[in-house]
Amino acid sequence: MTQLPEExxxxxxxxxxxxxxxxxxxxxxxxxxxxxxxENEAKLFGDDGRLVPEIREARDEIRRKSAKAGYWAxxxxxxxxxxxxxxxxxxxxxxxxxxxxxxxxLMVGFANAFLTTPLVGxxxxxxxxxxxxxxxTIKTDIVPHLMAGEKTTCFGATEPDAxxxxxxxxxxxxxxxxxxxxNGTKQWITNSPYADYxxxxxxxxxxxxxxxxxxxxxxxxxxxxxxxxxxxxxxxFPIMGHVSSDCGNVIMEDVKVKEEYVLGNMNQGLIxxxxxxxxxxxxxxxxxxxxxxxxxxxxxxxxxERVTFGRPLADRQAIQWMLADSAIEIFxxxxxxxxxxxxxxxxxxxxxxxxxxxxxxxxxxxxxxQAVCDRAIQxxxxxxxxxxxxxxxxxxxxxxxxxxxxxxxMQRRTIAGQLLRGDTVF
Numbered sequence: 568m569t570q571l572p573e574e575x576x577x578x579x580x581x582x583x584x585x586x587x588x589x590x591x592x593x594x595x596x597x598x599x600x601x602x603x604x605x606e607n608e609a610k611l612f613g614d615d616g617r618l619v620p621e622i623r624e625a626r627d628e629i630r631r632k633s634a635k636a637g638y639w640a641x642x643x644x645x646x647x648x649x650x651x652x653x654x655x656x657x658x659x660x661x662x663x664x665x666x667x668x669x670x671x672x673l674m675v676g677f678a679n680a681f682l683t684t685p686l687v688g689x690x691x692x693x694x695x696x697x698x699x700x701x702x703x704t705i706k707t708d709i710v711p712h713l714m715a716g717e718k719t720t721c722f723g724a725t726e727p728d729a730x731x732x733x734x735x736x737x738x739x740x741x742x743x744x745x746x747x748x749x750n751g752t753k754q755w756i757t758n759s760p761y762a763d764y765x766x767x768x769x770x771x772x773x774x775x776x777x778x779x780x781x782x783x784x785x786x787x788x789x790x791x792x793x794x795x796x797x798x799x800x801x802x803x804f805p806i807m808g809h810v811s812s813d814c815g816n817v818i819m820e821d822v823k824v825k826e827e828y829v830l831g832n833m834n835q836g837l838i839x840x841x842x843x844x845x846x847x848x849x850x851x852x853x854x855x856x857x858x859x860x861x862x863x864x865x866x867x868x869x870x871x872e873r874v875t876f877g878r879p880l881a882d883r884q885a886i887q888w889m890l891a892d893s894a895i896e897i898f899x900x901x902x903x904x905x906x907x908x909x910x911x912x913x914x915x916x917x918x919x920x921x922x923x924x925x926x927x928x929x930x931x932x933x934x935x936x937q938a939v940c941d942r943a944i945q946x947x948x949x950x951x952x953x954x955x956x957x958x959x960x961x962x963x964x965x966x967x968x969x970x971x972x973x974x975x976x977m978q979r980r981t982i983a984g985q986l987l988r989g990d991t992v993f
Contacts, residue, residue, distance in 0.1 A: 571659070579656055583663045586638055586686065590664070593632055594674040594686075597625050605673055612811040616803035617760050622673070627716075629674055630685035634716030638687055643694035647701060647710045654908040658853040660687075662901070665857030666864070670961035676854065683719075683758050683813055689850055690843035691757040692719045697766065697788075697843045700831035709764060709790060721762035721793075723753035723817050724840050730755075731977040733768070733786070733837060734779055738819070740769035740787060747771075747824045749789060753817040757971070759800045765791050765817050766843075768836045775834055784837035788830040797822040808963045845920075847972040848929035849911065852904040855936035855968065856897060858961055862936075862943040863893045865956065869947055880946065889942040896935040904928045923985035930978035937965035 571579060601622060604610045613619050618626070633639040642657055643649025664686075668675050676684040683692045690697060694713045701710060712718040729735040738751025749769050759765065767789050770776045775785030793800050802816040831839045867890060870881040880886045907928040910921035940962040944951030951958050969975050 571655070575653065575656060578652065579659045582638075582641070582652070582656060582660055585636075586660065586664065587667065589633065589636055589638060590668065590675055590686070594629055594672070597629065598672060598674050601625060608810045615801070616805075616811040616815075623761070626674065626685045630716040630719075632716075633686050634714065639716045640688055640694045640714045643688065643714065644696055644699040647694060647698050647706060648714050649694060654849060654911040655905065657850065658856075658904055658908045661850060661853035662857040662860070662904075665854045666860040667857075669858060669861035669865075669957055670964055671957040685716075688713070688716075690846045691722050692762070695843055696846055697830065697839050700839060702827065702829075704827035705790065705830065712763070718763035719758060719761060720764045720766055720790075721756050721758040721817065722843055723756050723759075723765045723767035724844075725755050726752060727754050731973055733840065734776075736768065736770055736776075736786065738767065738769040740771050740789065740824070742771075743823075745826060747787075747789065747826070747829075749791070749819045749822045749824060751819055753819075755804065755814050755971075756817050757814050759793075759815040759817050760803050760813060762793055762800070765793050765798070765800075766830065767791060767817065767819070768840055772834050781837050781841075783834055785834050786836035786840070787833050788836040788839045789824045790828045790830055791819070791822055791824055793817070795822065807967060808959075844972050845911075845922075845925050848925050849904070849907060851968050851972060852900070852907070852928040852932040855932040855965060856901045856904055858964065859893070859897050859900070859936040859939040862940045862958060862961055863890065863897060865958065866890060866893070866943045866946045869950075886946060889946060893939040893942055896938060900928075900932045900935045903931060923982045923990055926973070926978040926981040926985075929972065930975050930982070933965055933969045934975060937962060937969070940965055 598605060604619065604622060611619060611622060617623070630639060637650070640648070641650040641652050643651065645651040665676060674685065676686065688694050693716070694710065698705070698710060713720065724733065726737055728737060738749065738753070740747045740749045749767065751769060753765070753767060756765070768786050769789060770785055771787040772785035775783055777785075791798060797820045799818040800815060803811055804814050806812040806814065870886050870890065871879055873880045907921055907924040910919070910924055914920055940958060944958050944962060947956065947958060950956060954960065973981070
């Protein structure tokens, strides 16, 4: 089934219309106000690699306004005060927003090498489905600030020697009295330069960890305050085509965490991690479909308007095939993503987590979007290479997203593993 259920049609339309109105009234005027800074990264980032104060405050203010308007936490679990809208709604919403606005909007979404957005919270920066496991202390001390958009999180799983391979974690937590003491380094962590809290994964039981049981992994999830002693988030990594990014390190040296700030069950942190990563993969898939549609829309318009040798580009078979190939790939990616969202929403009833489908959707979407943007640049010729249209930014975004939340190669590994286990239903 790929038809939007009748009971969700009004929700989807209302959410898209509402968020679009919010962007027009709250985001775009701020971008216009700071356009000179946003378009020049020499002015956008300070010597420390962080956003200059006025831009950081602008993003923070938009996030708080989004929370107040009901958008920031609309996909967060109901158990922490979120609207818990279905995954299917998130697909339609993200697709629509990125199709309309495309690349280059720092206050809306993907732009300037940023993977976070101040509009809708996700597992890399805000209230997510991971917090469905929150105990009362976390719900009281931390969740209200996240829900209000006052504070943000980062997701600390990746390490220098453990990217996709979470069975190579070096971060360890040992119990000392009534506290846990954590040592380790997390790397390439989105939003780490700005996060108030880091959700980190550390080995707490060596015997269980050695057995590599996903459901009882010996890994535990902790929430740490990034401003507390022993935490260093000063390192920031420049990303392809940019002088900085929102990715960096979270280094922990004898960081003390009370028992109450364990998120979920002891030694079952890998389940928590996969819940967050799966949410992120589906979000990326949705955004990539919308971004590719935006690039194709631009290509169609330009092909009709641009005249060469007395005829519009649209008359050229080479251009027509580029447009057709892009349409074929977008169609396949869109409906793969929608079907995956349906399976996610059906999970409470079926008990079947669509592991391979999530990987299929993410893997195909980022590859597809990069290919569509590449064709769009080719169709536009020299203008496609300029920063004026945003196509080159869209291409770099798609290329970047072939790595976070599991590389394309790891997605294929996951898909093959599921098939070999007997998961061959499509």
